[in-house]
Amino acid sequence: MTSKMVSLRRPGAPPLAAADDDRDATVSQLYAEHWTSMVRLALLMVGDRPCAEDVAQEAFAGIYRRWEAVGEGKALAYLRSAVLNGARSALRRRKVARLYAPPAAPPVWSAENAVMLGEDRREVLAALTTLPARRREVLVLRFYLHLSDADIARTLGISEVTVRSTASRALRSLGHKLEASR
């Protein structure tokens, strides 16, 4: 009896070796082009660079594993989502870990880093960290990456209406916190 090989791949898909080559090349290019920007995005959420680099690394590892599902057209949006999700997980883990170990490095909005950023910016960033994660993400995507509401909605998996209302609440809340700190 002869066994029959059954392909689990999509009909018409290129041979496996060629697909792997494409994935390697494309993900490598993404990695080279967007590594720094992803570390920066993660830094704005988690505050310290070692952790931000871990988060970015996990996001790239994730896109490499799920390349077939993600595809080239959505790669950047996927990476941003993965970084924000990773940052949220890191912050959650840190909440517990903080009870046992100090953070690897003072966050960029800490008093230790005031000389690097300036007091005004430090105040703004420190106030930003007190917002709930979702609000902070919306503000970072809008005011750092300058994404449209539609792109923010796609990145966070929420509706545009939710983006607008979250941004509005986040800005109001941030304004109050900055006012209170004066």
Add this chain to the structure above:
Amino acid sequence: MTNTPYDRLTDALAAAARTVPDDLVPPGLPEQNRRHPSRGLLVGLVAAASVAAAALVVPSLASGDTELGVAGSQAPPGCPSPDPVKEIALPRSAPGKAGGGWLDGLPFGTAASLPVTVMKDASGGGYLQDGSLRVPLRAGYQFQAVGRIQCGWIGLSTRTGTNRQRFDAGVLSTSGAFRSFGSAPKQVVLGLSPDGRQVVVVRSTAGKHRLTVLDLADGREIRSTETGAVTGFGGWNTNGIWFSPNLLEARTLLWRPGQEPVAVDGLDGHRIVVQRTTDRMLVVPGAAGQPDCVRVVTLAGANRLAEVMRACGATDGALSHDGSVLQTTGPSGSRGYLVTQNKPTRFVGPPGVFDSDSAGSWEDDEHVLVTLSIPPRFRRVLLRCNVVRGGCLRVHDIPDDEPALLVGER
């Protein structure tokens, strides 16, 4: 300056993001492949994927080379172009590696926007880098730019490597050629006129010293007046040339070329610091290291000074090109002030960061370049600080004696 909450938020996020340097090298990605990725770079990435959730690779920026602008040699239109010259790499220290403490943790910013002389060592040669323009310098000579002029820089050329140093004031062309101002055996360039068309030098011949104004176009002597052996130069603004004929006497004169110098009242042994771009001036403590008040003044009448503001507890200071921002240094740290509002800026530098004698060179009306020496080995670092908004970035690490770096004036 940022005003609206949106501006503040945008500015703060951008500033925090910039603490991650542009040339951060991803783990597993060799630097030479950074812009031209190849399969090789995937080694680190695939390895990371295989340990997915536990991928706690902590990369660090171990080393890299400073890019002093584009390595081009295109002079501005209408100016001669220099021969190509190879870049001298200035190494960067990784955080915590070089014994500089918190300073080593400061990220690197962009290259200096002032003319900078880069040499392999203190013996001279090398090149002058100004923006994207890199001009080779004569071997055996150092050149320090005092100011930019059309198609070149005015400055002081110093011969090195001999016991008898030779100082030459002159013009370095964008072609790399140096033109000395005349044949005086010893002359020191002091500064440019407010319109940038004339230069004042001290010419010393046969034991006589004269403060001399030269025309930059042809090197012709326009005016001169007597001065002492150790002339202190305050600067040249639209009021005239401010100088002390003898630094030891603490007497300051104001000379309008064509008239006799007049003594300036109200300095009381303090030193005056004058910029050609503003008529606001700075009066700083005369004895280096002794804290006192630093005053911003203007000329009132023929030879009297009127105070605009003062900041006390400082050993030195510097005024921005437009006279709107004051930066002071002292035992309690370094501070910034908005002159017209007479109030501090957001900038506060820790004590010991700024050398009491070195107030820095202004790149623009907010940014100051300062060279620091970090104990215990007194490694040198060139920092850029924003004295209005606060915050500093490293521009270069300057390892021990080589390569050597001289920051000029704009």
